Amino acid sequence: MKTNITLSLDSRRKRKDGSCPIIFRLSHHRKTIAISSGISLPPEYWNEKKREVKKIYQGVSSVSRLNNMLTKKKTELRDGINKLEENDKLNSLSISELKRFLTKTDDTHDFFVYTKHIINELEEANRFGNARAYKSAYGALKNYYKKENLRFEEITYAFLKRFETWHLKKGNSINGLSTYMRTIRAVYNKAINQGLVGVEKYPFKKYKIKSEPTAKRAISKEKIKRILDLELEADTPLFHTRNYFLCSYLMNGISFIDMAFLKVENMIDGRLQYRRQKTAKPYDIKVTHQLSSILTYYLKGKRKSNYIFPIVRRKNLQDQYYDVQWERKRYNKRLKEIAQLCGIEEHLTSYVSRHSMATNLILNDVPINALSKMLGHSKLQTTEIYIKNLPTHIMDEYQERLEL
Incomplete structure (x- = not known):
């Protein structure tokens, strides 16, 4: 399925002043999602056929400059899509993941915020069992690392070893730790696939996840x-x-x-x-x-x-x-x-x-x-x-x- 980006006026989200936001409508895997342009205007000043602001609009000093800015932003988004396609990463991304990659908001480089994004996506897809596993690992890491933010670059081999020691000192099991670590690794891998963090920072090249065989109980x-x-x-x-x-x-x-x-x-x-x-x-x-x-x-x-x-x-x-x-x-x-x-x-x-x-x-x-x-x-x-x-x-x- 081809991935497209188009300029559009979102008339469904009319504001109190009567204006509507101009959005970049992203289509991917037969789904659509909006990327904000930060611009809104009354619907009568939008040329739907040409997908640009009409020249008679007087809400800005230069309509030509505004249209050029929107065209430039659309080109940047298209370039981001092409880059992912060239690196054979485009098809593996959900539409929400693709949006985060294209917008590259600062908070996506924060492990906690990014994990919350994943949890929300899983719940929206009715995958509540998987979401619960991510919530559990998220909660454990939050309890260990008391700061508000945790950048991916801070999750090093030494960081994971300290988390391991903290977990085991509390009397928790190796297999419980293994579950958390596999989830942390999955989040990190998703971030790498989206280009949010470099593969050279990957801590699991060195850190090996431990596990113990569980006793399988059966009765006659x-x-x-x-x-x-x-x-x-x-x-x-x-x-x-x-x-x-x-x-x-x-x-x-x-x-x-x-x-x-x-x-x-x-x-x-x-x-x-x-x-x-x-x-x-x-x-x-x-x-x-x-x-x-x-x-x-x-x-x-x-x-x-x-x-x-x-x-x-x-x-x-x-x-x-x-x-x-x-x-x-x-x-x-x-x-x-x-x-x-x-x-x-x-x-x-x-x-x-x-x-x-x-x-x-x-x-x-x-x-x-x-x-x-x-x-x-x-x-x-x-x-x-x-x-x-x-x-x-x-x-x-x-x-x-x-x-x-």
Whole structure:
């Protein structure tokens, strides 16, 4: 899609004095956005055909000089677009990113301000999960660096090491630090791609992000059956918690957020068909007899457009993500109560159902490529992580098979 810049009078934004702003209308990836010229005038003095101010306008000392100034600015913006195109960077930019590059406002060189721009763009695109990750890293860095502004050039190898030390001294985890650092790196890479900071300043050439393997907890089928057999009063918080856990297990380890956004219309001919929130990858899961017996309770009296589970309660999309976030916290808290009632020593979380599903399929000799597809992994290496973290007693059983 060709990128264009045109002069225009924005008649939709008429001011109190009757004038309208002259803007540079930027078109990119089938979207448009306005770049202010700082000039406004009454609509009758704008020549839409020639896209210039009419000579009869008396609001300035020289109309010719004003039109020349606007033409010069338009040429500068066009040159900026051409430069990006020559360097093969144009197509990778969103329209908001392109605008920031072309206008080169001073605040875009500030890491905090620039990160806020990214967060706003993600929220405008309804990518609230990603926005939350950027907010988290932004907040952590703000807590560490007490100053109002942080220029990209100040984020050096030494700066990152000091942030690392500060984070770990507070008793926080290596993996929490890893999440923050990957987000900081992503912001820096975006700024480089937009030409806001030079690649020679890139601190991650030297700084290596650390991480630790997380313990993947899975529970046996016998313990999952204990959860299934648990007698709970219908429509109580623990009743729903038990059902969410079992549904996640029976639906190929579906994530809590994907389960929350499932609608009745996702059930088609005895199958659940949906796209994962995180990756937009399509899933097509058979509704087994056991799964159907749980879903039937939630489907009663609902229309196709209704959510299956009582998790999402509001209409605004951002509010819905907050609903899911809040309910997931309560879900994980109540899973501890479920574990106590069932005599399960393992720490139950929303992820345990997924890891249990994968582990139990591995123990039933399901081929790894089939398991990878069921889990929605694009790489077998990701699925192999589940094999590396099989419980010790299972590895012992495998070893015993060596006996002659």
